[in-house]
Amino acid sequence: MPQPHPTGKGSPQPTRTTPRRLPVVPLPQPGESLFSWVDHLATSYETDRTQTMNRLGLEPATAHAARLARHTAELPLASALPLLAATGLDPQQLRAMTLFGIVKRSEGRVVRHPDFRWAPEETWAFCPQCLKPPGRWPLWWYHSWAVMCPKHDCYTASYCPDCGSPFSPSLLRGDAPGQCPGFLRRDDDALAPPGRRRTKRKRCGRPLWEIETPPVTDPAVRSIHQRLVRLDAEDTAAHTDVEQWYDDLRTLRILLEEPHALRVQVFTSTDPALRQRFDGDEVSMRWDHFDDTDRNVGWQRSDCGFLYPWRRTSPSSSRKQRDPVTAAAKLAVISEVLDSPDPADAARRVLRTPHPATLRDFSHSLPPYMHRASPHLHELLSQALDGQAFAELSAT
Secondary structure, rough: OOOOOOOOOOOOOOOOOOOOOOOOOOOOOOOOOOOHHHHHHHHOOOOOHHHHHHHOOOOOOOOOHHHHHHHHHHHHHHHHHHHHHHOOHHHHHHHHHOOOEOOOOOOOOOHHHHHHOOOOOOOOOHHHHHHHHOOOOOOHOOOOOOOOOOOOOOEEEEOOOOOOOOOOOOOOOOOOOOOOOOOOOOOOOOOOOOOOOOOOEEEEEOOOHHHOEOOOOHHHHHHHHHHHHHHOOOOOOOHHHHHHHHHHHHHHHHHOOOOOEEEEOOOOOOOOHHOOOOOOOOOOEEEEEEOOOOOEEEEOOOOOOOOEEEEEEEEEEEEEOOOHHHHHHHHHHHHHHHHOHHHHHHHHHEEEOOEEEEEHHHHHOOOHHOOOHEEEEHHHHHEOOOHHHHHHHHHO
């Protein structure tokens, strides 16, 4: 007679088995992301991503792409152990392929991390020239400051200019690697006649490495990007001034994001690509809509003063897209303030505060780095936050 299981159920629960060691394991490239390396491993063994993840003990279930993207952000210890056993990688190599390393237990989505409110779980941007076959993508493309490629000295891209689809490695098709997996709009979105099915939407298929991006000509963007790359690669715990600069940068940046508590009133960059993203006309509230029926991307000015691309998802709706060039324009403004001999005076000259942010805009709790902002940002914060939010900031 079978003995009852300790959990009270009639049969024992399945246990995770340690995967067998793979005979050949290609080493990850320096700085490569876990998502990229697992996909390269699948290509080497001529298997799909799901089968490869099973062999690595990553239990992909059905949402294999979303699970692997989540592991690239932070890898739970329970998933790291079988992966190490199957590949023989050094734990430091595995940790180097993730944003936040190996954790005992996942904290959920990255956006729930108070210190990483802007950190995406998916690739934020990419350099088209770096994706020439065989395409591999580095981990730093997952950071929202990945606005330029230092190797090719050009701005990165985040969506396909043909169909407007955002780039994500999780969407890449195994039978068409390196090609845009997005769908083209139908010529006629009307309902199909009764008894007939609508025609299938065609894939875009544009080679991602053929997308052209403008060159970087603003030295401030190059400088601040280099500092962020170094900060990501080095241990800055012993460098208080570096940590302070990073806290100030994140503070200004989140205030330039939704709900746009800050507005740029003076934009001095001479970079043509960045100038195209700035609209100083506060009266018109520019909305470059889809006047051309063949266009998939339109432009709208946000309250912070910069233009954002919007992708048409249907004849009557559109969705805001991320854009590395717009992000670079914001970094140029932040650099002008933080690198000034008098940051407080520079903030008064360059920025103003039309809509003070509330605690609700920050999910009812200010991120920790705002509490660590420099005293020279105190005046700006007092104007950019409403009374309740600034009171919480002052309480610490």
